[in-house]
Amino acid sequence: MKFLCVECDQQMAFGERQLPGDGTLAATFKCPKCGRVVAMLTNPMETQLVSSLGVEIGGRTVPAQPLETVRKMVATGRDDAFDEGGEPRGHAAGHNGALTWSADAQERLSRVPSFVRGMVKKIYGDYAKERGITEITPAVMDTARAELGLEGM
């Protein structure tokens, strides 16, 4: 799918993506010549069709995780399907240089369905490590969600 500014005869460039949480998707495209911006709005079925292909409009923000589509999209997965190597460490278990999770962040993570929790935990963990963050807090999670486009995680 591409967008053409007919007046300028210019291919429009991707701007940003938003997932409002109601199953729809909004993506903006801008003409590099005249600056006109248009928004592509997809309904839940169209959004789902893109998701089902395992691709992301606007490009991938994090590397593909093992069984990513299965874990994100299967609604009837068993709680103990995956072993990610333990629960996140809190302060009491932390040691120098280790990544820890604040109590509030652990509580928020615990609300993520267990079928996909390990994958989400790893994405946040990688995000923190790459930026030298030693403690994951709800604020870090919010920032990561916004930067990485992890809507719904």
Add this chain to the structure above:
Amino acid sequence: MRTYHQLTDPDRSGLGEQIGAQRKRVADRLAGVRRIVAVMSGKGGVGKSYVTANLARALGRAGKAVGVLDADLNGPTIPGLLQTPHAARRTTDQGVEPAIGADGVKCISMALLLEDGAPLAFKGPTAESFVWRGAMEASALREFLGDIAWGDLDTLLLDLPPGMQRYIELCDILGNPPPVLTVTIPTPESRDAVRRAMRAAVERGSQLLGIVENMVGGELKGSAGDELAQEYATPVLARIPWHPTPDTWNRLVAQL
């Protein structure tokens, strides 16, 4: 006004590149697999999974490194047939480790991931879900191929569900049509259904490895195996009786 293929500027979404990366991921993963065999029929209830599991076990007993991918996402039975104990699938950066069943056979199946007794259901809009459900299942198949840490295998058996849809998806994901082992029962009804599947496989370019005629010697009458073998110039590799012994499967391994 210019049309799609006339617009050649780089696309930040890079959907084509994302699809390409998915295919490379599968190809890289399967680089250590010497042989892929798709077990298919086109007819339900002929014992594809039963044949697949017992063939895999016989290969394992023969000292081969073998894996089974249960591509029947909606009716998965391989873990049960391979007597695979349930355990959480260990996940690392290298992928998801397969389960280990009887005779050392590695396997992955939706049955290992779903709640007991639950159907495969996806999140998303329920209205007109047929539009995206097929694509979702194809993605699950792709991830089973590309994200399971199969390691080096002599043979990876793909247990396909009835019908041709999963076979076609498999051809697209792999980029090359896989060799096919066909399973039938003796009846003319099975012959007619399997004939269509074999024709589709031939038209796609798959090598026909041969036919396994299952449930032979009982109440099911007919000669589907021989008729299909003659029609497609491919051998009947085995005729499986109702109560096969390990030797039955060992002989099939020798033929394959």
